[in-house]
Amino acid sequence: MLQPDQPLAERLRPSRLDDLIGQEHLSGPEGIIRKTLATGAIPSMIFWGPPGVGKTTMANIIANEIKRPFFTLSAISAGVKDIRDVIDQAKRTGRAVLFIDEIHRFNKSQQDALLGAVEKGTLTLIGATTENPSFEVNAALLSRCQVYTLQPLSQDSLKQLVQSALKKDEQLRRRSVEVKEYGALFNISGGDARKLLNLIELVVDAVPDPVIITDKVVTDAAQKRIAIYDKSGEQHYDIISAFIKSIRGSDPNAAVYYLARMIEGGEDVKFIARRMLILASEDIGNANPTALVLASSTFQAVNVIGYPEARIILSQCATYLACSAKSNASYEAIDAALAAVRQTGDLPVPMAIRNAPTKLMKEMGYGEGYQYAHAYKNNFAEMEFLPDALRGKKFFDPGANAREEEMRVHLRKLWKEKYGY
Numbered sequence: 545m546l547q548p549d550q551p552l553a554e555r556l557r558p559s560r561l562d563d564l565i566g567q568e569h570l571s572g573p574e575g576i577i578r579k580t581l582a583t584g585a586i587p588s589m590i591f592w593g594p595p596g597v598g599k600t601t602m603a604n605i606i607a608n609e610i611k612r613p614f615f616t617l618s619a620i621s622a623g624v625k626d627i628r629d630v631i632d633q634a635k636r637t638g639r640a641v642l643f644i645d646e647i648h649r650f651n652k653s654q655q656d657a658l659l660g661a662v663e664k665g666t667l668t669l670i671g672a673t674t675e676n677p678s679f680e681v682n683a684a685l686l687s688r689c690q691v692y693t694l695q696p697l698s699q700d701s702l703k704q705l706v707q708s709a710l711k712k713d714e715q716l717r718r719r720s721v722e723v724k725e726y727g728a729l730f731n732i733s734g735g736d737a738r739k740l741l742n743l744i745e746l747v748v749d750a751v752p753d754p755v756i757i758t759d760k761v762v763t764d765a766a767q768k769r770i771a772i773y774d775k776s777g778e779q780h781y782d783i784i785s786a787f788i789k790s791i792r793g794s795d796p797n798a799a800v801y802y803l804a805r806m807i808e809g810g811e812d813v814k815f816i817a818r819r820m821l822i823l824a825s826e827d828i829g830n831a832n833p834t835a836l837v838l839a840s841s842t843f844q845a846v847n848v849i850g851y852p853e854a855r856i857i858l859s860q861c862a863t864y865l866a867c868s869a870k871s872n873a874s875y876e877a878i879d880a881a882l883a884a885v886r887q888t889g890d891l892p893v894p895m896a897i898r899n900a901p902t903k904l905m906k907e908m909g910y911g912e913g914y915q916y917a918h919a920y921k922n923n924f925a926e927m928e929f930l931p932d933a934l935r936g937k938k939f940f941d942p943g944a945n946a947r948e949e950e951m952r953v954h955l956r957k958l959w960k961e962k963y964g965y
Contacts, residue, residue, distance in 0.1 A: 566695075577692070581606065588667075588669040588689045589671070589689055590647065591672045592673055592675075592692070594694075595738070603641075613640035615634070615642045616642075622654075627654065631667060639665060639666065644669065644670070645672050646673060656685075663688060675812070697735050697737055703726060705741065720755060728760075729743060729744070787803060790866065791862060799862045814843070820861055820862060827870055828870055832947065835868050838861055839865065846858060870943075871943030880939045881939045884939070896911065913927075915927050922958075
């Protein structure tokens with residue numbers, strides 16, 4: 545039973561899918577969660593999305609609708625013993641649902657402890673995470689779960705949430721509250737429903753009746769916007785975006801500043817290192833292949849070292865990447881090739897470069913006419929490797945930098961005018 549001193553967000557937490565605001569792609573008439581609930585066959589699943597978008601609420605709704613024993617663990621405080629205790633209870637009570645908040649914080653042994661029960665159906669696992677489960681949940685457990693992505697609430701949904709709170713919450717109804725401006729509410733909450741409702745409550749508690757909510761009133765009540773860095777809110781995305789764009793823009797000063805913002809805010813070292821690893825290939829590539837080597841070494845090193853010393857390794861990598869020559873030629877090449885594959889479908893591979901492991905395939909002409917490059921001068925034999933429909937198509941265009949210019953010159957010598965290098 546809800547207590548009057550509970551936060552507004554908790555008092556308003558819906559228990560039915562029809563009362564959930566937002567996430568229509570999951571909870572709407574055609575949503576997968578609604579359809580799954582209708583069948584009663586609930587798979588293990590992981591909800592992935594930023595804070596305050598309904599991950600815990602969705603889990604509670606599922607448990608309420610299917611009428612099964614429901615257990616909750618927080619990965620921050622629970623260990624293997626807690627998991628085994630829940631599994632023992634589930635064996636006694638029958639098929640149960642286990643909700644694990646922040647499942648990405650479980651280490652490999654803790655995640656492995658869940659495998660048997662999930663695989664046998666003793667437990668239906670519902671995990672919630674703000675981090676990409678592909679990186680933070682081990683493959684064996686992930687393969688047994690459906691992953692559903694939850695999005696930050698739109699301004700329309702947030703506005704609907706505020707209006708619903710003023711209409712439904714008994715404590716708010718006792719007050720004279722009118723919302724005239726939503727800008728500061730949206731800006732400070734950053735798409736986080738829980739933060740929005742708690743902010744409403746903060747404003748109402750700070751202002752005597754009648755409560756006229758304006759941007760100034762909200763800002764004054766909140767005193768200041770979220771401090772230096774909120775790794776679970778809007779600034780998480782703004783700061784990492786600024787960090788990556790500063791490196792891409794060859795500004796080591798801005799890069800190390802935004803890196804400091806993330807470090808000071810307690811950002812996960814793996815998250816920062818992983819983004820630099822991607823950038824090393826996407827934005828530098830063959831202009832400086834060493835960048836990918838250093839970024840990969842950085843990712844491995846910070847996993848071993850951790851804070852506070854990891855800050856030095858991250859800084860070394862960030863400044864090196866920022867000072868490096870840039871090229872997105874490889875990135876554009878694979879995207880152009882993917883577009884061609886999607887447009888042209890499964891084109892036949894030229895017979896000369898097909899594999900011919902059997903006598904029949906050799907008789908059919910597989911591999912006939914193949915020229916082994918190393919048997920020719922300069923280890924090169926000019927022949928066609930692309931399907932006939934794409935003959936002469938250029939996907940890779942070396943960038944305008946010293947290293948890739950060497951590639952361009954080399955390719956021009958080999959292929960003459962064929963690809964226009």
